[in-house]
Amino acid sequence: MLAATLTLALAASYAASLPPVFVRYAIDLGVTRGSLDAVVMYSLLSVGVTAASGLLNFVARYVSARYSQEIVHRIRLEAFDAVLKQYMGFFDRLSVGQLISRITNDSERVANFLSMRVRMIAYSAMLLTFATYNMASLDPRLATVALVAMLVTVAVYARYSTVIRPLYDSIRQQLGVIASVATSDVVGIKTIKGLNIVDLELKRFEDENRKFVDLNVRAAKVRATYESSTILIFGLASAAVLLYGGYAVGRGELTVGGLTMFLTYVATLSRPMNMLGSSITDIQRALASGSRLFELISSAGRVVDRPGARELVNVRGEIEFVGVSFTYPSGRRALKNVNLRIRAGEKILVVGPPGSGKSTLLKLLLRFYDPDEGKVLVDGVDVRDVKLQSLRRWIGYVPQEPFIFSGTVFDNIALGNPGATLEEVVRAAKIAKIHDFIASLPRGYETVVGERGINLSGGQRQRIAIARALVRDPKVLLLDDPVANLDAETERSLVEDLKEVLKGRTAIIVTQRLSLVPLADRIVVLNDGEVVEEGTHEELMSRRGLYYRLYTSMVGGGGEQAG
Numbered sequence: 001m002l003a004a005t006l007t008l009a010l011a012a013s014y015a016a017s018l019p020p021v022f023v024r025y026a027i028d029l030g031v032t033r034g035s036l037d038a039v040v041m042y043s044l045l046s047v048g049v050t051a052a053s054g055l056l057n058f059v060a061r062y063v064s065a066r067y068s069q070e071i072v073h074r075i076r077l078e079a080f081d082a083v084l085k086q087y088m089g090f091f092d093r094l095s096v097g098q099l100i101s102r103i104t105n106d107s108e109r110v111a112n113f114l115s116m117r118v119r120m121i122a123y124s125a126m127l128l129t130f131a132t133y134n135m136a137s138l139d140p141r142l143a144t145v146a147l148v149a150m151l152v153t154v155a156v157y158a159r160y161s162t163v164i165r166p167l168y169d170s171i172r173q174q175l176g177v178i179a180s181v182a183t184s185d186v187v188g189i190k191t192i193k194g195l196n197i198v199d200l201e202l203k204r205f206e207d208e209n210r211k212f213v214d215l216n217v218r219a220a221k222v223r224a225t226y227e228s229s230t231i232l233i234f235g236l237a238s239a240a241v242l243l244y245g246g247y248a249v250g251r252g253e254l255t256v257g258g259l260t261m262f263l264t265y266v267a268t269l270s271r272p273m274n275m276l277g278s279s280i281t282d283i284q285r286a287l288a289s290g291s292r293l294f295e296l297i298s299s300a301g302r303v304v305d306r307p308g309a310r311e312l313v314n315v316r317g318e319i320e321f322v323g324v325s326f327t328y329p330s331g332r333r334a335l336k337n338v339n340l341r342i343r344a345g346e347k348i349l350v351v352g353p354p355g356s357g358k359s360t361l362l363k364l365l366l367r368f369y370d371p372d373e374g375k376v377l378v379d380g381v382d383v384r385d386v387k388l389q390s391l392r393r394w395i396g397y398v399p400q401e402p403f404i405f406s407g408t409v410f411d412n413i414a415l416g417n418p419g420a421t422l423e424e425v426v427r428a429a430k431i432a433k434i435h436d437f438i439a440s441l442p443r444g445y446e447t448v449v450g451e452r453g454i455n456l457s458g459g460q461r462q463r464i465a466i467a468r469a470l471v472r473d474p475k476v477l478l479l480d481d482p483v484a485n486l487d488a489e490t491e492r493s494l495v496e497d498l499k500e501v502l503k504g505r506t507a508i509i510v511t512q513r514l515s516l517v518p519l520a521d522r523i524v525v526l527n528d529g530e531v532v533e534e535g536t537h538e539e540l541m542s543r544r545g546l547y548y549r550l551y552t553s554m555v556g557g558g559g560e561q562a563g
Contacts, residue, residue: 005067008060009123015053017130020264022046024138027257057123064119071111075293079103082297088368093329098176100183102296105175106289113286121279124272131265138258145244146266149237153230153273160226165284167219172288174212181205234270241266309387315394316344316379317475317506319365323374325529326360334360336529338374344475347507349520351550356526358510359400362478365508366397378476396474396505400481402465404453409438409464410445412453416468428471433497434463459490466501477502479509483516491515514554523547 022042030038080103091099128150135143185192185201192201241262248254319342326335334357342348350358363369364376367383375382383391396416405412413428414420425445429435437460441447453461462482469477482498483491495515502519509516517523517537525533525540525547533545540547 005060005064005119006122008056008063009119010126012053012056012060013123013126014130015049015056016127016268017134018049019046020131020261020268021134022049023264024255024257024261027260028255029257032256060119060123064116068112068114068116071114072108075107075111076103079107079293079296086296088363098180099296101172101176101179102289102292106172106293109289110286110293113282117279117282117286121276124276124279127272128269131269135262135265138261139248139254142241142245142248142254142262145240146237146262146269149233149240149266150269150273152233156226156229156233160222161284163222164219165287167215167222168285169288169291171212171215171219172285172292174208174215178205178208178212181208230270230273234266234273238263238266305387306384309385310381310390312378312381312386312390312394315475317394318342318344318377318379319476319506319508320377320380321361321364321374322377324364324371324376325373326357326364326369326371328369334529335364335371338526338529338531340524340531340534342506342508344379344506345504347502347519347521348509349516349523350508350510350526351512351514351523351547352526353550354512357529358526359480360529362397362480362508362510365476365478366395367391393472394475396469396472396477398462398465398469398477398479398482400484402461402468404449404456404461404464406448406450408443408446408448409441412449412464413445413467413471416470417472420471424471425467428467429464431470431501432463432467433493434460434467437463457490458486459494462486462494463497470501474505476506476508479507479511481511481513482509483511483513495519514551517551525550 022045026039026042026046029035030040030042083099083103132143132147135146181204185205192198242259245254245259245262249256249259321338321340324335324338325333327333338357338361340361350361352358360369364371365378365383367388370384375384377383378386378391378394405415410422410425413425416428417424422445426435429438429445438445438447449455449464453464456464466479466482479498483494486494491513492515495518498516498519507519509519520537522534523537523540524531525545527546533540533543533547535543537551541551
């Protein structure tokens, strides 16, 4: 379709280059010789090719419009696909607003440039080519005068582009900042209102928006300077052509029709030259957007399937960390030479001070990241040798802050196993002890929960997330501080119910709340990324090490029992 658009643009530009030639013939062969027939004929030919050029441009615009929508669809899909397949470190560098800006605004700008501006550039460039040829064929010296104007304009282009591109880079970046501020404020609207900082946030948004406006004003000033310069250049070119051409007519070296053709071309060429100038603006914008899209797409998939990666079948649930060390892309070291073996069906509680690397163990097992050193094994197989989808199919994961998607309760639970039946969803909900609550809702499992589960309590969101993890019947269950955001009563209830949830599964529970101790067969203590203790609750209490200090500080120096 792009080839068809360019072909139509080529034909349209050729037709648009002919009217000045017909004007020349109408004057030289009609007006000066008193031939009305010649005037009428060339006038009709001029009207005909002008109409043909307009029709061809219309068809080219229509074709490119359809083409542009398909390109927008493909680029946006590719960008979104890249986001979903990004390694987790990528999200540590970019905000949600910046990512959304790239997926929507940047992809549309690049697509529109490829489909619309390419046609306009091709049309303008070919019109200039045809016009230059016609002028040079008639009078090379006078054509040179006109070409000098074009060369001066090209020099102005070069200067213009060096100034405008950094500006458009800054504009696109600032747009991402604005989107980020707006997104975070909408998501945190309860906190903003609760802290009574609406005016403060409005001021912050206004400041960022003012920066965006100032950048656009600077860009508009640069563009206005360029456009004014081109008008001046072509005004001077017209005067030069008239002066030199008039002299040539007086000497009999050029006809009046020929001079008129030159003047018509100079006037005609100002438009495609300005069009090229505005296209350079769009090129700079497209390049700025394209570089961000390229960064997004090219950086995707650092954690990918190795060649020959295998399926993971008949999983027992044995997990082993062998000499694992890991540092986040930000430079923060999370784990150092961790060696840990978890038997199939064993329940492990991982505790330690904040930032000790507890959650990182789960992320490496899920292959959100790959370790810098060592390896992670499932049933004796390095997870890097296993297909990602196959690995995660056997693992249920409940993050510390479970995300509830806009949609029905059924949709949210079934996400854990796309294609799950109502019976399977209900079974998972019953194990997670959330079925009775769902059944009490007006439409049961078809009740819409609202964006981010706004209509649900913290405990209800947690149980739905657990049901989502259980619906795939995983052999391994990973719980990242599942009671962190719950009140004491909900916490006690959930801990009791988790005993049934964990039956027959290998479980790794990361927590800072030691109310989960009764669920554990073994407790692993991390400090500064290293395993410093492991054993049962009683064994660790008797050693009076870090675990003892953590536990006694939480229970106020009380007893030695987990309760």
